[in-house]
Amino acid sequence: MGAIMQTSASPLMPIPGAIDPVPVRRAVTPREDGRVDLMGLSRMQIKSVFEEAGLDAKAAKLRSKQIFHWLYHRGETDFDAMTDLAKPMRGWMAERFVVGRPQVVEAQVSSDGTRKWLLRSDDGQDYEMVFIPDADRGTLCVSSQVGCTLNCSFCHTGTMRLVRNLTPGEIVGQVMLARDALGEWPKGSMASANDDEESDEASHYTSDGRMLTNIVMMGMGEPLYNFDHVRDALKVVMDGDGLALSKRRITLSTSGVIPMMARAGEEIGVNLAVSLHGVTKDVRDELVPLNRKFGIEELLAACAAYPGANNARRITFEYVMIKDKNDSDADARELVRLLRHYKLPAKVNLIPFNPWPGTDYECSTPERIRRFSDIVFEGGISAPVRTPRGRDIMAACGQLKSASEKKSKAEMRRLAEEKQAALG
Numbered sequence: 001m002g003a004i005m006q007t008s009a010s011p012l013m014p015i016p017g018a019i020d021p022v023p024v025r026r027a028v029t030p031r032e033d034g035r036v037d038l039m040g041l042s043r044m045q046i047k048s049v050f051e052e053a054g055l056d057a058k059a060a061k062l063r064s065k066q067i068f069h070w071l072y073h074r075g076e077t078d079f080d081a082m083t084d085l086a087k088p089m090r091g092w093m094a095e096r097f098v099v100g101r102p103q104v105v106e107a108q109v110s111s112d113g114t115r116k117w118l119l120r121s122d123d124g125q126d127y128e129m130v131f132i133p134d135a136d137r138g139t140l141c142v143s144s145q146v147g148c149t150l151n152c153s154f155c156h157t158g159t160m161r162l163v164r165n166l167t168p169g170e171i172v173g174q175v176m177l178a179r180d181a182l183g184e185w186p187k188g189s190m191a192s193a194n195d196d197e198e199s200d201e202a203s204h205y206t207s208d209g210r211m212l213t214n215i216v217m218m219g220m221g222e223p224l225y226n227f228d229h230v231r232d233a234l235k236v237v238m239d240g241d242g243l244a245l246s247k248r249r250i251t252l253s254t255s256g257v258i259p260m261m262a263r264a265g266e267e268i269g270v271n272l273a274v275s276l277h278g279v280t281k282d283v284r285d286e287l288v289p290l291n292r293k294f295g296i297e298e299l300l301a302a303c304a305a306y307p308g309a310n311n312a313r314r315i316t317f318e319y320v321m322i323k324d325k326n327d328s329d330a331d332a333r334e335l336v337r338l339l340r341h342y343k344l345p346a347k348v349n350l351i352p353f354n355p356w357p358g359t360d361y362e363c364s365t366p367e368r369i370r371r372f373s374d375i376v377f378e379g380g381i382s383a384p385v386r387t388p389r390g391r392d393i394m395a396a397c398g399q400l401k402s403a404s405e406k407k408s409k410a411e412m413r414r415l416a417e418e419k420q421a422a423l424g
């Protein structure tokens with residue numbers, strides 16, 4: 001275990017923010033059986049754990065290439081099914097390693113087809129992911145943290161405390177699990193991978209025609225407060241020999257962690273979405289308290305400097321529509337002024353507020369949302385209104401957490417009792 005932990009990029013990254021979360025120094029969640037979970041590791045990391053387990057450099061290189069392909073391209077979790085490994089090698093692997101998946105605590109399907117999964121890590125932490133199917137695409141909304149430090153006042157997740165950052169394995173594991181659930185792994189025999197064979201037939205397999213076509217880092221948590229793990233996970237997701245999702249189909253959403261935005265553009269290079277939600281200091285301070293640290297103008301300047309943003313790859317500004325809070329004509333005009341002032345290649349997503357138990361906010365009326373959208377459109381900026389999805393199962397934007405916390409406590413109690421009973 002220790003060996004893998006050292007392969008994690010930077011330890012204890014200083015995290016800027018209104019309330020600094022407690023960083024957790026680990027890239028892999030320890031397992032009770034002592035075996036190492038390969039999920040989330042890059043090819044290089046797999047190679048080094050194989051070397052540390054006793055393979056020589058040449059064998060480790062070959063095996064890591066084969067295993068990487070089985071893991072991320074074929075979705076295989078059973079070493080015994082990895083037919084291009086000799087039988088003794090399969091046994092050797094199974095003794096030392098596992099290919100994990102998050103445990104599914106609950107899976108729900110909304111009347112509109114949206115699916116939500118409550119997941120659990122090996123150390124008993126709960127988090128959620130949501131799959132939103134559309135006619136021509138399917139988007140997986142992935143969590144980056146258990147809970148969140150940012151306390152955005154319109155967001156249910158913000159009422160949870162931060163428990164911990166998710167590991168790269170737990171982030172990639174969400175994508176793997178969704179693929180499992182959707183039955184989207186390639187079938188048939190796999191060409192044997194070896195050092196001389198740079199591209200086998202299966203490597204040309206793309207995401208076209210699949211249900212899961214897009215990923216948004218918009219689930220629980222602020223991804224830029226878990227930068228290293230999110231970057232490492234997305235690199236695995238984008239690797240052409242594995243899941244092979246194009247960076248154009250991945251969007252990272254931030255509430256405005258300015259110091260990390262340029263690095264996100266340079267080191268990850270995916271599309272950027274920004275939770276704006278307010279155009280005056282007072283309103284944004286209330287809705288997104290991080291605004292007290294990093295103000296609107298500073299944030300928009302950082303967006304203008306985001307590497308790779310242009311008219312073909314516009315930055316999405318998320319704007320939740322809350323009655324009598326941020327939905328006036330004047331707000332819409334100010335939004336246009338600001339986006340134009342910073343010459344931003346922008347698109348605005350208007351999100352009707354999704355209620356959750358205990359919130360004082362209400363959703364703007366449909367007429368108000370339409371009027372707001374028209375003003376922004378007239379200002380030359382696209383401002384579609386997002387259809388709420390999965391509201392009936394609390395899977396819509398800003399609703400995540402809900403039952404998970406209660407369920408987790410009840411479940412944890414039950415597990416503790418079971419453990420006690422087992423101990424006699």
Ligand code: SF4
Pocket residue numbers: 148149150151152155156157158159219220221222255275398
């Ligand atoms: S909107 Fe995002 S950053 Fe804000 S509290 Fe919710 S999960 Fe955290």
